[in-house]
Amino acid sequence: MAERYDVLIVGGGGAGVAAAKALWAAGCRSAALVEEKPCLGGILRQCVHPGFGPGLDGRAYAAGLLQDFPPEFPCYLGATVTALEPDRTAVLFDGREIGFRVLILATGCREIPFGALHVVGTRPRGVFTAGQMQEMINCHGFVPRGPAVILGSGDIGLVMAWQLLRLDLSVTLVEQADRMTGLLQNQERLAGLPLRFVPDATVREIQGFPDLTGVVLSDGQTVPCRTLLSAVGLKPERELLPAGVPEWAVLAGNCSRIHPRIESVLREGEQAAGQALMKLR
C-alpha cells in the first residue's frame, strides 16, 4: 500500500472541505481528501442562485470557503472511491489503495429519480432530476426545452423554477402539499415571476415517446411539457458503507442527514473533524 493517513476524508464538497480545514487547524498533518470531480466545492459549484451567506451564490461561497484551504493538504482529485474495506483501506477507481485509521465520509446525497416514484406511463427523453438539470445548465450551458413541469416545491424545486423562468421557459410547479415547502428565501425569489403553482397535486402519468409531450396530474388535468424535473427528495449517499457505520467512520454533511443550509453542513464537517481526532486518541 502506497499511502496511509490517520484521517481520510471521502468527498470534497462543503462538509469535506470544512473537515479538512478543521483537521489542519487542529494540527493534524496525517490527513487527506479524495474527491471524484477534478476540483473541490461539490454541489456549491453548480448553484448560481443567491442564498449562501450575505447575498452570495454557491460559486462565490465556495470560492470564499476554499480561499484559506491549506495548500499543503493532500487532495486526490478526479478520484472515485469504489470500496471501503473493513481493514480500513479505501480502494480508488484505478486500483490504488489508501490506508487510514479514521474515515470521514462526506459523500453528500443523491436525488430520487422519477423511476423510483409510483408514476405510470412512458419513459421518454426530457425527464431529469432537478439537480441534474441545474448542473447541465450552470456548468455546461445546456438550454432545456420549454414548457417545463417541476414536481416538488422543496428548495431544489424552487431554485430550478427560478432558473427556468429566468431562461424564459414557461414553468408549472406541482406540489403534493397545500403550499410551497422550501425555504422562505427561495419562495420569495419567485415573487413577481410568471410561475404557475399547482398545490395539492402530483404527477400521475408521463406521456410521449420518444420525446416527452406532457404529464397528467392527480386531478386529471394534462399539462403539456417538454422538460420534466423531479425535485421530490434527497437520499444520503452512504452506499460505500453498506453494512452501516463502523466505529472507525464519521459521517458529515448530507450523507449524514439532509441539511437545508450550507452553514450546518460546514458545522457538521468541523464537528466530524473533532470526532475523528477523538477516535485517534
Next chain:
Amino acid sequence: MKTVDVAVIGGGVLGCFAARNLTRFRLDVVLIEAAEDLCTGVTRANSAVVYPGCDNRPGSMKAALTVRANASFDRLCGELEVPFSRCGSLMTAYGPQGEAVLRKKLDQGQKNGVPGLRLLSGDEARDREPMLSRAVSAALWAPTTGTVNPWQLGIAAFESAKANGCETMLRAPVVSIAKAEGLYRIETTRGEVAARAVVNCGGLYAVQIQELIYPSPVRLRLDGADFLVFDPLTLRPGHILFEETEAGKGVTAVPCPEGNLLLDSPPRPYEPHFATTREGLDTIRAHGVRLLPDLDFGAVIRSFGGVRPNPEGVDGRDIRDFCIQRPAPTFWSLVGVKTPGLTCANELGALVAGECAAVLGAERNEAFRPERRAIHPAPGSPLVCRCEGVSRDAVIEAIRRGAVTVDGVKRRVGAGMGRCQGARCAYEIEQLLKECVHGGTV
C-alpha cells in the same frame, strides 16, 4: 444494390442469434434493423429468465428446445462472455390450486427431462429462501433455472455475428419485399438489398413484414407487463421465484446477474410505447408484499413496461408452441416468439440457420470463431457511472461497438442503470457520444 445469401430482418435477440448461427455457414448475411440500435423492441423489456423447461407440453418444440438450450447456456455465455447466473428457481404455491399446478409442472418437467426437480414443503422452501412468506405452502425447486441480461446476450450474439462477417443495416425499416429471378428484393428506407433467403425476426412487426410478400395465417395479440427494478443493496431473494396464486400466475422475482432484483407482473393489456400501467404496478406491489413480506419497496429505482407478442390463428385461438412460418422454401418468419424465447433464442437461430443452409446448399464455415470478448476496460480510466462502476473507457468502447444513444450505452455496459438512474452520468455520456460519433473517433 447489395446482393447477399440471407437477409435477417429484425435485430432483437432472435435476429441477432439467427444472424450469428447463419455465419456458421458459408453464407453472406445482412441484418436489417428498423431502429438505430439493436435490442430496442420486444427484447428491451424481458424478465431475463433462462427457463428449465417445466412449463411446456411434453413433445412440443418449446419443451425440447428449452431443455436443450438450458443445458447449453453455460457454454453459450462462456463463448460470448456474458454473465449468467444459474441460481435455481422456486415456483411457489399458497394452497391446493397452486399445489396442483406445481405437481403438473413437476410431471411435465420430468417428462421433458428437466434435471433435479423437487417438490418442497413450505418450510423446506423457506429453508432455501428465508425471505419467502409463511403463507407459501409448497414450492417446486428447479436447480437449472438461471438468469441472463437479455440486452447483453443479444448484443453479444450480434457482435459475434459481425466478427464472423455479418453486415448490418441500422435505421432501415423495410418498406417492401418482392421476388424476382429467384431473389427477394428488400427495399428499405436506406436502400435495397437482394437476398436468396429471408429470415424474418421482426418482433412486433413480424406479421406485417411477412405480409409485404406472403399472406400470414397467424396474427399477433400483444400483451404487456410491468417491471420494477430494486437497488442491488436491498435485501433480495437468492433464487428466481415464480409465484403461482390460487387464481393463476402471479409475479416473477429475478435476482439479476448485476445484483438488482427485478419483479414483473402477470400479463396485462399492452400499452403503446412500453408505457407502464397503474394496475400492473399495483399488482406487482400487492403480490410482491405477499410473497416477500420483508422486501423494501423504498428501494425501487425504476419501473418500466414491456410487450409480449402472442401468436394466434385466424380463428383467434392461441398458438401455444413456437411459431415458425415458412410461406416459401426460402422464407422463414418467427412470429410471436415469447416465453421462453430468450432461453431458446440461440436454438431457434440454429434451427432456422440449419434449414436455410440446407436449402441454399451452403457448406459449414470452417473459419467461424464462436468467441466474443466482453468489454474489459483497462484499469485506471475514471468512472463515469459511480452507481454501477462504469469507466469512461468502457463507455467509449460501448460507443465504438455501436451504441448511438445513452440507452445504447446502458444496454452494453450498464451505465445509468443504477440507483441514481443516470442523473449523474447521462449528460457526460451524451457528450462522449457527440465527441466519438460526430467527432469521428468511431
